[in-house]
Amino acid sequence: MAKQSTLLDRNLTLETVRVTEAAAIAASRFMGGGDEKAADQAAVEATGDTLASLTIDGTVRIGEGLEGDVPRLYVGEKVGAGDGPKMDIAIVPLEGKSIVARGGPNALSVFALTEDGGFLSVPDIYMDKIAVGPGLPEGVVDLDAAAGENLANVAEAKNVALADLVVCILDRPRHGQLISEIREAGARIRLILDGDVAGAISVARPASGVDIYMGIGGAPQGVLAAAGLRGVGGQMQGRLVLRNADEKALAATAGIEDAERKYSINDMAAGNVTFAATGVTYGAMLEGVRTVSGGAITQSMVVRSTTGTIRYIEGHHDFTRGNGHG
Numbered sequence: 087m088a089k090q091s092t093l094l095d096r097n098l099t100l101e102t103v104r105v106t107e108a109a110a111i112a113a114s115r116f117m118g119g120g121d122e123k124a125a126d127q128a129a130v131e132a133t134g135d136t137l138a139s140l141t142i143d144g145t146v147r148i149g150e151g152l153e154g155d156v157p158r159l160y161v162g163e164k165v166g167a168g169d170g171p172k173m174d175i176a177i178v179p180l181e182g183k184s185i186v187a188r189g190g191p192n193a194l195s196v197f198a199l200t201e202d203g204g205f206l207s208v209p210d211i212y213m214d215k216i217a218v219g220p221g222l223p224e225g226v227v228d229l230d231a232a233a234g235e236n237l238a239n240v241a242e243a244k245n246v247a248l249a250d251l252v253v254c255i256l257d258r259p260r261h262g263q264l265i266s267e268i269r270e271a272g273a274r275i276r277l278i279l280d281g282d283v284a285g286a287i288s289v290a291r292p293a294s295g296v297d298i299y300m301g302i303g304g305a306p307q308g309v310l311a312a313a314g315l316r317g318v319g320g321q322m323q324g325r326l327v328l329r330n331a332d333e334k335a336l337a338a339t340a341g342i343e344d345a346e347r348k349y350s351i352n353d354m355a356a357g358n359v360t361f362a363a364t365g366v367t368y369g370a371m372l373e374g375v376r377t378v379s380g381g382a383i384t385q386s387m388v389v390r391s392t393t394g395t396i397r398y399i400e401g402h403h404d405f406t407r408g409n410g411h412g
Contacts, residue, residue, distance in 0.1 A: 149175070200313070286315070
């Protein structure tokens with residue numbers, strides 16, 4: 087039975103990549119076209135169609151929105167063939183819609199699954215986040231600590247000068263104070279226009295050059311980033327940011343009882359998590375979709391929390407045979 091369970095996990099690992107590959111290929115056709123809605127819709131349709139063939143009894147916990155507001159991949163929607171294990175699904179078919187529209191870097195398709203009840207259910211609101219990669223002492227960063235204190239702790243843990251650290255932050259006016267504190271502490275900054283998930287999980291890849299991720303971004307993207315970092319032993323904390331009564335009501339509807347709670351990485355993504363991402367446009371994390379005669383080439387990463395192994399998969403898709411996504 088144990089061998090059968092392991093085989094099932096491995097098969098699902100490859101299946102998750104099929105989902106993100108299909109979404110990435112569909113979205114990439116709109117790169118630089120200026121139409122982010124069309125790019126996102128193409129990714130959503132490709133994701134939904136591919137998910138339907140997975141041998142799981144899945145429920146969307148992080149998706150495109152609420153039932154009635156979006157036609158597909160809404161929170162609570164049942165997905166998969168229905169004859170497999172019960173799974174929680176967290177998915178952003180196109181992370182970085184505006185990136186694709188302008189032909190910029192680091193757009194991804196992201197998908198994660200875990201056992202039923204494993205993902206924190208959050209509405210589409212903001213979350214304050216902090217994340218670091220693997221190999222650091224537990225508790226090296228804390229969302230409630232000052233930026234300078236967190237940076238000093240990471241520098242000490244990595245045995246490097248604080249001035250050598252690189253902090254990734256979304257380039258938003260709301261981060262003005264945080265950016266000032268980081269500069270005052272002496273660390274370097276990498277500002278990104280979009281791509282919250284890519285920014286957070288970049289701390290897990292030394293080649294990215296990012297040591298720590300800080301700042302406020304999407305709550306659903308926070309859960310997906312936690313899923314990715316779980317697999318490689320990274321650390322992450324998050325807290326919802328409720329700006330008005332409507333967002334408080336959304337949080338309550340999602341079952342959030344304590345709006346001030348500081349969530350750990352395990353609170354956001356528990357159980358046996360499988361995480362996959364495929365590059366849509368070129369980036370530090372993954373290569374974007376490359377179109378070739380009669381097909382496309384994709385680069386994906388996939389990680390399972392049970393093993394901690396990161397696999398990079400290069401897919402060569404032949405569109406002359408069916409849809410080329412198998």
